[in-house]
Amino acid sequence: MNRREALFSLGSMAAAGGLASSAKAAELHGVPAQTALSADNMPTPARRGGAFQVLTDDTDRATVKAVFDRLIPSDELGPSASEAGCLEFLDDQLAGDYGSGKALYLEGPLRPENEEAIMGSPQFLSTPRERYNTGLKALEAYAQKTDGAAFSALSPDRIDAILTDLEAGKLDLGKDVNGQAFFELMLQNVREGYLADPMYGGNKDMAGWKMIGFPGARYDYRPYVDRHDQDLSLTPVSIIPSN
Template sequence: MKRRQALLTIGAVVAAPVAKVVADELNAYPHDMALDPAFLPSPVHSGQAWRVLTDPADRTTLAAVFDRLIPSDDLGPSASQAGALEFLDAQLWGPFGKGATQYKTGPKAPGEDALMQKPQFIATPRERYATGIQALNTYAKRAHGALFAALPDATQDQILAGMEDGTIQLSREVNTKAFFELLLMNVRESYFADPMYGGNRDMVGWKMIGFPGARYDYRLYADRTGQALNLTPVSLIPKD
């Protein structure tokens, strides 16, 4: 018997009982530990119906805000061009928008925000967006005579800067600085999250920063810290 044949024969003998054990274990796994389909990500498809941002006027306002935070330039498209609204609509429709991880039951003690070092909200992100967009347009019309999206870029920047540093208060019902932080956080997420969530269309955010994406294995590049890998980004979206 040749050496290669011997090795193959030994491998077959060893592998047989192992395969049987694995098969038995797979057939007998505890079914109450199966992955809940609700926790599997659902790809956001371009052109699908709006589920939360159903008002075109609200989408126009948000697009104007997001495109001032991440404008179009020679590095890439603007936030809305890269799918920021589709990303946000999906997030507000899901557990994040419903405040699934929040404790939403009152009462809320006076001064509690200062005690916790950051605002605590009973309102869900979906509710905060609804009241925040309305308050932003009300303020813009009162202070500058037009809805936010119709204002010049410089005026929009002035309002957003005031929201960020706390010098502008949109209304008594809205924590303006916290609302700005929510807008900024979500638009950043939209630009750099996996495209399956609706944003980062064509992986423009990843291409801009040189991120290779959701690759299975990086061991070949573990010793190339700080070097440009020049790899084409890969998304979690299944290929046909």
């Protein structure tokens, strides 16, 4: 059994045992007897190679790929976002608790102008999954209207110009989408995918970590802490080594 299988099976054992991961109140006298890992507190690796779960629409997927690969293009410092798996990363994130906004407070009333003024940034009742759905469709509609072409067919320079205007808040994507906030969401997520542990689907071959010299999920730097101002040239490691 390799380490990856071990982690999966420990997780499923905890799920079957179910003690600490139950959604039920408990009265504890002493430390619970279970020794298995708590399944609900373990990382859930992204599926590799399977069908997309959220980005199922071909046009949506082409649009986000076109955006992501301009936000992180392929160059001498490493692969593009899509080459590094950032689409798979995004799909997996949107399919889970992040995408459904499980942690967010989404109760009304939403008073958009008041909330933006007080909080310094726009606030939403929609989840990340919903925001990608409306945002990607608005980008495609914008390209069709202004360029008469699919967003994914635009030239790199044209996409850069659109992204620059979005970032600056100068491009209107219609009343349902705050373009600037959608840009920030995509920029955040694509770089998360490029820099998170590869088990989440992106950062393939730890390309993002190699780019900056981050050694990854290491346990012990005691042998290195005294080696001041040295290039340690540590090979990055992932929580679950990929093949």
